[in-house]
Amino acid sequence: MTLINLRNLGVTLSAPLFSNLNLTIGKGDRIGLVAANGRGKSTLLRAISGEADTTHGEITTARGLRVGRVSQDVPEALLAVSMYDAVLSALDNDQVEHESWRVDVALDHLQVPPELRQRLLGALSGGWQRIALLARVWVTEPDVLLMDEPTNHLDLNRIGILQHWLNTVARGTPFLVASHDRSFLDAVTNRTFFLRAEQSHSFTSAYSEARNxxxxxxxxxxxxxxxxxxxxxxxxxxxxxxxxxxxxxxxxxxxxxxxxxxxxxxxxxxxARPAFTERSAGKIRLANSGTHARALVTIEESEITIPDGQSLFRVGPLWINRGDRVVVLGSNGSGKTLFLTRVISALRGGQSGIRVAPSVVPGVSDQTLSQLDGFSSPMDAVTGSSEVGDRSARALLAGAGVDINVQDRAISILSGGQRSRLAMLLLRLAKPNFYVLDEPTNHLDIEGQEALEYEMLEHDATALLVSHDRTFVRTVGTRFWQIEEQRLVEVDSPEGFFLKELD
The missing domain is CATH 1.10.287 (Helix Hairpins)
Structure with a gap:
C-alpha cells in the first residue's frame, strides 16, 4: 500500500536542487536517503512533511496520514525546558492531561537515563538533544518517520540503541532517513534512494549493495x-x-x-547524457613528507589521568611505526580524546613518557577543528598557514569545496562539511608525516568520507585515530588499541568492540 507518492518533484533555489524526482513510500519501506551535503536532502524531507514548498511536481499522501519529521536542529524555545517537558510539549492539551505516560514510555524505549530527563535540553549534549527530538516525534504516533541525520553527535553505544529501537520498537513504522553513516544505513534500511539533481535512483537494497x-x-x-x-x-x-x-x-x-x-x-x-558526476563538495587530499625513522612515536609505561589525578587507564609500552594507522577504541568517556591530547602534547614537545622521532612532522585535527581558530576567513587560514599566494589559495579553497562567495567571509558561517574540508586542506599544506585525527569524518558526507579514506590509503599515511564511524575504521585502520579493564591494549580487530558497544 502506497502511503506517500512523489511525482515529478523538483525544487529550484538559486540553482536546481533536484528535478523529476519520483518516489513512493509504502508499508514496510525503510529507505536510506543519500546525497552529498547541500544537495537537497533536508529540503526534500521538509517538503514531504508539508513544511517547504516545491517548485514543480506533486506530493500525495494517504488520507489521514500522520507524518513525523525529526529535524537536525533543536528549536530555540525548547532549549530552556527540560528534556521531559520538551517531549511532553509535542502532545496536544488533552493528551498532556490524560496520556503523559507516553513520554516516559518513549524515553524508556530510547534508554534515556532518569537523571537526564529533568535537565534543561540546552545543557545536554548534541547526542541527547537528538534523542529528545526523536522522542518528541515518536510520542505523536506517526504513520511515517522522516529522520534528518539522526546519528549526528551520537557515540557508538547510542547509535546501537537507535539501531535496536528502529529494528524493534519502530519496526512497523516506515521511514525515510537521511544519513552519512554507511554502517547505520546497512543495519536499518531495506531500500536506498540516491538523490541527484536530474536523475535520482532507487534500489531495493541497503546502502552497500545499492551503491555497488x-x-x-x-x-x-x-x-x-x-x-x-x-x-x-x-x-x-x-x-x-x-x-x-x-x-x-x-x-x-x-x-x-x-x-x-x-x-x-x-x-x-x-x-546523449554525460555520466553522473557529483557537483562535488570538494576533494580531500593529504600528503606525506618523508621520514626515515621506523618508530615515529614510542609510548612508555604510564597512566592516563584526569585533572584531579584519578587514573583512567594505563598505557605502554606501545609504538607507532611508519605506515601504521592506529585506531583507539573505547566507550564514550573512557579517555580516548584525553589520550590523543597527551600524544599531541608530546608531538609539540611538552609531554614526558612519549618519545617522538626528530623527523616527525605532525598534522593534528581535533573534534572542534581548533586548527581553524584565530583565522578570520578561509582565505586568511590558507595564506596564513602556508606560503601560497592569493590566486593559488583561491584555487585550493575551491578544490576543497569552499565556494568563492564565502572564501573571504567569517569561518563561522561555513557549513560543518566545509569546515571539515578546510581543516583537511590546512593539514595537507603542512605536509605532515604523522596525523592525529579525532573524529575526522564528523560533518563529512559519504563522498568526503570516501575521499579521506582513499587519500589515507593512497599515501600510506601514518596516523593515530579516534572515530565512531565503523566503515571508516574498518577501511583505514591497520592496528587497533582498545581501552578495556583500565588498560590500553592492542587487539586484532575492532569487531569485538563494535559488537559490545552496539549490543
Whole structure:
C-alpha cells in the first residue's frame, strides 16, 4: 500500500536542487536517503512533511496520514525546558492531561537515563538533544518517520540503541532517513534512494549493495555516453567528406545527404547524457613528507589521568611505526580524546613518557577543528598557514569545496562539511608525516568520507585515530588499541568492540 507518492518533484533555489524526482513510500519501506551535503536532502524531507514548498511536481499522501519529521536542529524555545517537558510539549492539551505516560514510555524505549530527563535540553549534549527530538516525534504516533541525520553527535553505544529501537520498537513504522553513516544505513534500511539533481535512483537494497549497483549503472552510462559521442563524431566526419565530394561533383543528392548526417549527429549529441558526476563538495587530499625513522612515536609505561589525578587507564609500552594507522577504541568517556591530547602534547614537545622521532612532522585535527581558530576567513587560514599566494589559495579553497562567495567571509558561517574540508586542506599544506585525527569524518558526507579514506590509503599515511564511524575504521585502520579493564591494549580487530558497544 502506497502511503506517500512523489511525482515529478523538483525544487529550484538559486540553482536546481533536484528535478523529476519520483518516489513512493509504502508499508514496510525503510529507505536510506543519500546525497552529498547541500544537495537537497533536508529540503526534500521538509517538503514531504508539508513544511517547504516545491517548485514543480506533486506530493500525495494517504488520507489521514500522520507524518513525523525529526529535524537536525533543536528549536530555540525548547532549549530552556527540560528534556521531559520538551517531549511532553509535542502532545496536544488533552493528551498532556490524560496520556503523559507516553513520554516516559518513549524515553524508556530510547534508554534515556532518569537523571537526564529533568535537565534543561540546552545543557545536554548534541547526542541527547537528538534523542529528545526523536522522542518528541515518536510520542505523536506517526504513520511515517522522516529522520534528518539522526546519528549526528551520537557515540557508538547510542547509535546501537537507535539501531535496536528502529529494528524493534519502530519496526512497523516506515521511514525515510537521511544519513552519512554507511554502517547505520546497512543495519536499518531495506531500500536506498540516491538523490541527484536530474536523475535520482532507487534500489531495493541497503546502502552497500545499492551503491555497488549504482556504480555499475554509472559506469554503463559513461560507456554509453562515450559510444554516442563517438557515433556523432563519426557522422560528422562522414558529412564533411560527402560535403567535399558534393561540392566538387555538384551533386544535390550528396549535399542533401550531408545535411541529414549533420542533423542525425546533432540529435545524438542532444540526447546523449554525460555520466553522473557529483557537483562535488570538494576533494580531500593529504600528503606525506618523508621520514626515515621506523618508530615515529614510542609510548612508555604510564597512566592516563584526569585533572584531579584519578587514573583512567594505563598505557605502554606501545609504538607507532611508519605506515601504521592506529585506531583507539573505547566507550564514550573512557579517555580516548584525553589520550590523543597527551600524544599531541608530546608531538609539540611538552609531554614526558612519549618519545617522538626528530623527523616527525605532525598534522593534528581535533573534534572542534581548533586548527581553524584565530583565522578570520578561509582565505586568511590558507595564506596564513602556508606560503601560497592569493590566486593559488583561491584555487585550493575551491578544490576543497569552499565556494568563492564565502572564501573571504567569517569561518563561522561555513557549513560543518566545509569546515571539515578546510581543516583537511590546512593539514595537507603542512605536509605532515604523522596525523592525529579525532573524529575526522564528523560533518563529512559519504563522498568526503570516501575521499579521506582513499587519500589515507593512497599515501600510506601514518596516523593515530579516534572515530565512531565503523566503515571508516574498518577501511583505514591497520592496528587497533582498545581501552578495556583500565588498560590500553592492542587487539586484532575492532569487531569485538563494535559488537559490545552496539549490543
Amino acid at each position: 549497483a549504482l556504480d555499475e549503472m554509472d559506469v554503463a552510462a559513461a560507456r554509453q555516453f562515450e559510444n554516442e559521442i563517438a557515433k556523432a563524431n563519426q557522422l560528422r566526419r562522414q558529412a564533411a567528406k560527402l560535403k567535399n565530394i558534393g561540392f566538387n561533383s555538384g551533386s544535390d543528392l550528396l549535399l542533401n545527404k550531408t545535411r541529414q548526417l549533420k542533423v542525425r549527429a546533432e540529435k545524438i549529441e542532444e540526447s
